[in-house]
Amino acid sequence: MTPAPANARPANSPSDISTPSARSSRRGARRRDASVAPFIDGTPETIGPARNIGILLIPGFAMMSYASVIEPLRASNALSGHELYRVQYVTLTGEPALSSSGATIEPTFRVGDPVEFDILLICAGGNPAAFHDKKLDNWLRRLALTPTILGGVSGGAYMLARAGLLNGFRCTIHWEHMPVFREEFPQIDVRRTLFEIDRNRWTCAGGIAPLDLLFAMIEKDHGHALAVAVGDWLLQTEVRLGGRPQRMSMQQRYQIKHPKLLHALELIEHHIEDPIGRDEIASIVELSVRQLERLFRSHLGLSFRDHYIAVRLEQAQRLLRQSALSIAEIAVATGFINSSHFARVYRTSFGHSPTDERQFLSCKHAANAPAALLMS
Template identity: 50%
Template sequence: MGKHSISTQSVGFLLVPGYALMSYAAAVEPLRAANLLSGKELYRWWHAAPGGKPVTASNGVAIIPDCGTDRDRQADMVFVCAGGNPALFEDKSTFAWLRRLARRGVTIGGISGGPYILAKAGLLEGRRATLHWEHLPAFREAFPDVEVVPSLFEIDGNRITCSGGISALDLMVALIERDHGRQLAASVGDWFLHTHIREGFGPQRMDLRYRLGIADEKLLSVLRAMETSIEMPKPREALARQSGISLRQLERLFRRHIGHGIHAHYRWLRLERARQLLRETTLPVLDVALATGFASSSQFARAYKRAFGEPPSETRLSGESFR
């Protein structure tokens, strides 16, 4: 590698075991493309891993890191790449390493589940942040001091968070445009056949009409309301009034398009959220019950066991065994 120019930025990637390979590749490859297309070494990168040992992605691919988190390296930006269940990651030396980098003025970022680790290190308090939609409910409960938004990526000063997947490519194109201009950023997008670069505030998830294959607008409006009213479930009558049709008509729509009634679908949404919270937070079971619209822990436990074949305490223990 030739002599680095003054403008070369050093970018570190902290790979946490079980990280998502797609998110990592979508973050590092645009840097390579920027160097290639500009004819200059605008970026150089290195990898770190807890313990400094080869680190395996969720699909089994392993990367040999350049260093562990016991060694400080020069960097302008460091991105934490994590997947799986980042709430279970507990490594004090890694948290201390990230805090040291932050104190030195390094821009710290998190990709996919990475923002969870930034928050556990105390680096997102009072900041605006995003992360993969799968982790959003548990994250909000665990870190109320972080302003969580369900966007593709967020740049809040020297903290950068990204929801993961292909959105890491959108983030890197935005950073390349910020640092080196629109023309190079557009060329990088073209290089990866990514002809529509999305803004950071774009939605993470596919619209319900495509996700569930439903075209009926009245039913879609009710389903959206249900997904955003988990803690305080809306009565069936209120949902019917919102849709502008009778409760009987709404029930028929549910059975035709969803396969079961309103009550059963709402209960399933709430229990799925509860399972997420049990796995990804240390909230007491009663708090999980209340956060998902159940009046008591006993009522919650009965419904939970019927749905998943085990009590909430077993789900909590199976999560803790991976800590």
Template identity: 50%
Template structure:
């Protein structure tokens, strides 16, 4: 157990997700309170403004990067569109901390900023599912997973939302024992502690309200092949159905056709890439299974009412 309080830096990117941030810092406060002594100290750090707004409009006073002092941990808290963050001084500071061996983590959109700093190559990393397609396209050297959090050596990444409660439970248990970690989780009525590899989203059965294993298997195949869409007959063959049986499943359970639902999956992925990455439109079109940029543009406008270029500008 650490003999002196650990100092935790919280780098708040304007528009950071307030729930994710609170799920990091509140367990530290509770650990101090329940232990009856100071186990953790924390400082709020800003890439620029003295007061940083959260996505909901709440604000947190911060110190400048150069005033942060020695840190044991640093967590980057971000939301919105972290791919738009380009502050060179802050990215250089993250690289310096990494070179010193500081344990660095990212929460919600924060892992994207760690990737932009170039300190996640060769590491296992997770990120909020909304940002995952853009990260996979832009940073092929990162070992991306869809877990709720990952601790890989001195790098930590967390999908955000309430998942930091689970990550902080693991970190408090590591430093001060499982009994204190359990008391902290009980303090927040967080009694169902999830392991790191837990899924970020509800299952397909829950998301679509379906309970047919064959249809679930078909949807899993479709979601895992957005760039090279599987032909209807191939999907039917893989799950042991005829094409007529597959069509009937989609019609009865989802009130849609196989082709229409597959197009929706691919367009949703394209929208995430447009919003969260700088990947060229033509590459997005081909990567989401469209034959050309013009074909993609027509389908996108029909589905969402705007062109891909307008989506990216907005």
């Protein structure tokens, strides 16, 4: 599935045959070339060599994130009429990489091969917290000694962090992986942004956020006109800056407009480890306890207490599935008095204990995951 270069065409294609229709096709091609001329000036000699982009695909990577990386590069080549970017794929063993949707991508290289990339982007999804590969760590550390820009897409920041390559750098990661990442790497400056470019470390939250990161790169490399043309071709009607938030606003997520209730919901999400009492939140948002309770029940269909517990349990379930933290540590991280209290509340909500949750995932992993990997 490795895409062919933008200028490649099959042997004996109609454009290789001198017929009226072929001549017409060539005239059309020249017109298309002329139409993209304003996007980039120069010849292959003056533009310089193609930028060599490596994509390291970790099993379970998301096709959405992958496509959002490669399609802007392909569009840049097609719209400019030049090979501005050359994409090559890397997998752990040299075997095809399996995505979360079951599609496979054929690699050009395997981890450990001597390579010369201008940029290496690691695409990882699934449960990157459970992924360990010492050979990959060592290979990334060697690349870090070269001028190669190292980046992570979606969960890809995990691989860089494990190799010790994000210390002293800003970074981001998909919001779902954020709690576990912060627990494991408290020294790293991780932010809830779409993408971060900090010197030679580029990280991106995944999803469609790579479109925004690649827009910034194309604009810097080849100018605003080409970046806009690529965005238009991909129907990217809004280009977001890297510092924009990953998730919808509280108002959009809950379809609520009441400002004081929205403020209360934000306080809850920001105080999972150290829960704030109902009376204190009511005081902060300038409502009586009765008014606050009535707002929760009328807009969310839950009491204040039930909603707060649901938010904390959702976080706890994520930590159980994605981290190696003990159950006692997860209980503390989600604001429960102790592990026994946590286990009782968890069982009441989900019908099984935190220990059962982990055992189920271990059995599922053993049945479905490749032996060499620890992926969910």
